[in-house]
Amino acid sequence: MQAPDIPTNEARRLQALxxxxxxxxxxxxSFDRLTELAREIFGVPVALISLIDTQRQWFKSHPGVDACETGLDVSFCAHAVADDDTLVxxxxxxxxxxxxxxxxGAPHIRFYAGHPLRPLDDMPVGTLCLLDYHPRTFSAHERRLLAGLAGQAEALLRQNKxxxxLAHTAKRFETxxxxxxxxxxxxDRNGRMIAINPFALNLLGYVESDVVGQNVAMLAPPDIHPHHDGYIQRYLxxxxxxxxxxxxxxxxxHKDGHRVPVHLAINAIHDEHGQVEEFLGVLTDLRDIQAANRRIQKEQALLSVLHQGITDYQALMSGKKLWTFLMEALRELTDSDYALIGEVLPGDNGNALKVHAITDLAWSPSSRQLMEQLRSGNMMFTRADTLLGRVYAQGEVVMTDDLYQHPQRGGLPPGHPVLDNYLGVPIYSGSELIGMYAISNSRQTLDQSLLHWLEPFTATCALLINLYRQMAERDQVLQDLAHAHDQAQRANQAKSEFLSSMSHELRTPLNAILGFAQLLASGRREPLSDKQTRQVNQIEKSGQHLLSLINEVLDLAKIESGHMPxxxxxxxxxxxxxxxxxxxxxxxxxxxxxxxxxxxxAESQVCADYTRVKQVLFNLISNAIKYNSPNGSIQITAAPRDDALSVSVTDTGPGIAAHRRHELFEPFNRLDAENGPVEGTGIGLAITRELVERMGGIIDVDSAPGEGSTFWFTLPRSNEDAAARAHGEATRPASEFQQQTLIYVEDNPANQxxxxxxxxxxxxLVLRTxxxxxxxxxxxxxxxxxxxxMDIHLPGMDGYQALAAIRRDPHLQALPVVALSASAMQRDINKALDAGFDAYLTKPLEIAKLMATLKRYVIT
Incomplete structure (x- = not known):
């Protein structure tokens, strides 16, 4: 038999079932009467109320069939449910x-008619169906009759639900x-008690027979009793x-006559017609709650103090209000007239107490002066044989309700306010005594329960005193750091200014030296002789070496100062x-x-600075060329290493002894090569190491004397797709310029x-200087x-002022302006570009860069 389709809403349909x-x-x-009626109306031997479950069809009513369920593989009703329509x-x-x-086979069913049942949420859960053992027709009128009977079946299912x-609700309510x-x-409506639960009986001291059938007013106090029935009647x-x-x-x-505080809630219960059927009274015992409220009110005051002390400690300390805050809080919490709090300071002769806050006890001008000294923290208590001393010197708790009879009471001067009782409490941080507080004339009983209740306050005092000390130390450290920072800033500024000045002063003469050397070497009108060419090449080579020295020193300085972008x-x-x-x-x-x-x-990618990676490779390969053996070789390879790519430069040079490898990356250390024929500064590898490490990589060397050296470094991999990069700027063909004018502002005649x-x-191209x-x-x-x-450093108006004047002139403001300066520090370049220069060239001038700049800005 063809299997029925699974409805798209099968989960919801099964949930409705x-x-x-x-x-x-x-x-x-009720269900059987309905199916019997269906058999008589349609004259069929079988009528079923069939419900379609996940793997079966189950019959709620099945006259004419002995089985109460079958599998879905033989179910006609499953097709009607899947189609959610009458099936004939x-x-x-x-x-x-x-x-x-x-x-x-048996029973040889030949006719089926079924109408879907949708009792809940319009979900088809089964059918009212008819079966016959002979084929037969089924008219439209019969379809309507079947639909009507199916509606009755749906009503019965809803009523059953x-x-x-209701049965569940009643059971739950009873429970x-x-x-x-x-x-x-x-x-009930007349105020008589229908039922009462065990908890209520226990609360009020009754047994069930005492109250059931009696007016509920018996549970109310005498002053409420006469009005109780009126409340119910007014509501009705x-x-x-x-x-x-x-x-x-x-x-x-209560049955024994005492009153019990309760929270009373009375709710009216209505019948299906909206009429009040009865009332339900709920009484909640408030005795523990009221006792707790009294305790909470007392605790809230303490918690408020603790919360403010912890959350606002920075404001309290910054405003120098911490000690007064703690002292006043202590006085209010203990309902005392007087309080003090201070810090215990250890000394050579024992502990001393530095009072930070004390209630004003002044009664004369001299005592007022004393109070001012105490409140300002400028007075110390050092005597250990007093009631205060036993606390701050020996760490004892001192408690007395008869201060004047206490053996260690000190004499009070004439006019001193009367002190009735006294409590002194040490403040510990771990095992270290760091402070104390004291109260006097408290209206609370001074006992161990009060001391125990004050423990959170004492612990908070310990925390705040430690914070007070730490912040005082921090403030001192910050002052020292600020002073050191200012000194470092001044030193760094002086260093930067020195480097900038040195760079400018050294590059300016080099500009002329290297520039004229390049012109002489490439001169077409007056070619040099071979000897002159060798001499000019030597001039240019020496100049380039001097320039590399300057650049490397400046690079190292920029890296060390953190200014290398x-x-x-x-x-x-x-x-x-x-x-x-x-x-x-x-x-x-x-x-x-x-x-x-x-x-x-080709797809191997790293996350790094292109220019700096190129500089690293240039340094390593240049060293491999300079320090190699005659007719030697250099091998450059790259391979994965964990989450990085490793690049190795292997040479066939003399190698490096193991005990001297650590010196390789030290600035200005050439491992005695400074006495050899190879020129160098000894800082190239130091710069290389700094650059690699700042890009997130590592660098090292593997070498042995006579076996050559392998310098290798790693760079972190990048997971981004390789993007096409153009390393160089597209310039126009090197065709001739149209007749145009370049204005060059420069005060140095050699550079002109x-x-x-x-x-x-x-x-x-015409030049005007x-x-x-x-x-x-x-x-x-x-x-x-x-x-x-134009140059930046000019007599009179400098390059920045000249640029500003050009940008202010509406006829000149669109004109490209290029800076040409011996100031080659990155901060100088950034400053110029930020000021509005279109480009920045450095001295000594590289003619190729100059020509590329001209082609970029001069129209051809």
């Missing part, structure tokens, strides 16, 4: 049902009423209720390795060194001459220019 609570319940006459099959031998065992719910830990009384007459439906605190009468991004490591190898390959060939590069896969010689070889910013601005007003290039 469960909610009926009818499955597997006994047969009921006039002859079950059709293709859908012919192989059903109940059709093919309601009856079950709640009689087993509740709250007193409950049922009262529709007046505004005074008690019913409004909970309030009242007193109930890094731009961490996802970079493809293979590109950087390839870039550096191509740059250094001619240098390796010139030195007779074979350079072999095995880069990582250098720029003239450079531009002299550029066709179509000005020795000051003022003259440059005048020149701009009379000469149309395509670009301005």
């Amino acid at each position: 469960r909610d009926l609570e009818v499955l597997d319940t006994p047969a009921e006459e 099959v006039t002859d079950l031998t059709d293709s859908r049902f012919a192989d059903n065992p109940l059709v093919a 309601l009856s079950a719910d 709640i009423f009689f087993t509740s830990a709250t007193a409950k009384v049922r009262i 007459d529709g007046h505004e209720p005074r008690v019913i439906g409004k909970g309030r605190e009242v007193e109930a009468m 890094l731009s961490l991004e996802t970079i493809t490591l293979a590109h950087v390795i390839e870039d550096v190898c191509q740059t250094l390959e001619p240098s390796a060939e010139a030195s007779g060194i074979r350079l072999a590069c095995t880069p990582p896969p 001459r250098l720029m003239e010689d450079i531009i002299d070889d550029v066709d179509g 000005a020795p000051s910013a003022e003259m440059g601005l005048e020149l701009l007003r009379i000469t149309p220019a395509a670009l301005v290039m």
Whole structure:
């Protein structure tokens, strides 16, 4: 037989079936009468009320069939439920049902008609169905009759559900009423008690026979008794209720005559017609609550003090109100006239008490002066043989209700206020005595219970005294740190200014040296002889070496001061390795060194600064070239290492002894190579290590004398997809410039001459020079220019002031202005770019960078 479809709302349908609570319940006459009626109306041998469960169909009523359930594999009703529609099959031998065992075999069912039952939430849970052993027709009128009977079946199912719910509710109510830990009384409309639960009987001292059938007024105090029936009647007459439906605190009468404080709530219970059927009174015993409230009121005052002390301690300490706050809180908590609190300070001759706060006991000008000294913390108590001394010197609790008869009472001067009682309490932090407080003239009994109650206050005092001391120490440390920080800032500023000045002063003459050396070497109009070429190359080489010294010293200084900026991004490591190898390959060939590069896969990426990674590789490979053996080789490889990529530079040089490897990365330490033929500063590896570590990697060396060295470093991997990167700026073809003017503002004649010689070889570009910013601005007003290039440090108006003047002029403000300065510190570059310069070139001038800048800003 074809299996029925599973409804899309099957979970909700099954939940509706469960909610009926009818499955597997006994047969009921009301359901059987309905199915018998269906058999008679339609003249069929079988009529069923069938409910479709997950794996079976169960019959609530099944006249004509002995079985009470079947599997779904033979169920016709499951099809009607799945389709949620009336199902009529006039002859079950059709293709859908012919192989059903109940059709093919006994009892040979031939006809089926079923209408879905939807008693809850419009969910089909089963059918009212008809079965016959002969094929037959089923008219539209018969369909309507079947639907009507199905509606009656739905009503019976809903009624059955309601009856079950009512039974559950009654059972729950009975359980709640009689087993509740709250007193409950049922009262009829006339005020008589219908029932009372055990808790109420125990609360009021009665037995059930004493109260059931009696007027509930018997449980009220005599002053309420006459009015009790009136409250019920007023409610029944529709007046505004005074008690019913409004909970309030009242007193109930115990059988022995004493009053019991209770919370009384009376609720009216209505029948199905909305009429009041009875009342339910709920009494909650308030004796423990009222006792607790009295304790809570006392505790709240203490907690308020503790809370404010803990949460507002910073404000209290910063405003120097902590000690007064604690002293006043102590006085109010203990209802005392006088209180004091102080800090115990150890000394060579024993403990002393520094009083920080004390109630004013002044009665004369001299005593008032004494009080002022005590409150300001400028007076110490040091005598150990007094009532105070026993506390702060010996750590004892001192308690007396007869201060004047106490053997250790000190004499009080004439006019001193009367002191009746006294309590002195030491304040400990662990085993260390750190303070004490004392009260006098307390209106509470001084005993151990009071002392125990004050323990949280004492503990809070200990905490706050420790915080007070720590904050005092912290304030002193902060003052020291602030002073040290100011000194460091001044030293750092002086260092930065020195480096900036040194950079400017050294680069300015180098600009002319290297610039003219480059011009002489590349001069086309007056070529040099071979000897002159060697001499010029030596000049340029020495100048470049001096420039590298300056750059490395400045780089190391910037790293040490934390001013070396890094731009961490996802970079493809293979590109950087390839870039550096191509740059250094001619240098390796010139030195007779074979350079072999095995880069990582193209997709290998790291999170690093492209320029700084290139600098690291350049330093390591340059060292491998300089310190290699004749006809040696260098191998560059890369491989994964944990969550990083490792790059190794292996040379065939003399190697390094193990006991000297730690010196490699020390600044200015060249391991005695300073006496050899190879030039160097000894700080390249120090910079390299700092750069690698700041990018999150590590660097080290593996080497042995006579076996060469392998310098390796790691960089953290990046999981980002490789992005296409253009390492270099697209520039226009090196075609000739149109006839345009470049204005160069420079006060140094050598630098002016250098720029003239450079531009002299550029066709179509005219150079106009000005020795000051003022003259440059005048020149701009009379000469149309395509670009301005100016030094920063100029006589009179400096480069920043000149730039501001250009940007203020509406005719000049769009003109590109490029800074050209010997100040090469990053902060100098950033300052200039932030000020509005379009680009920044440094001296010594690199002609290639100058030409790229010209092509970027000058229209061709």
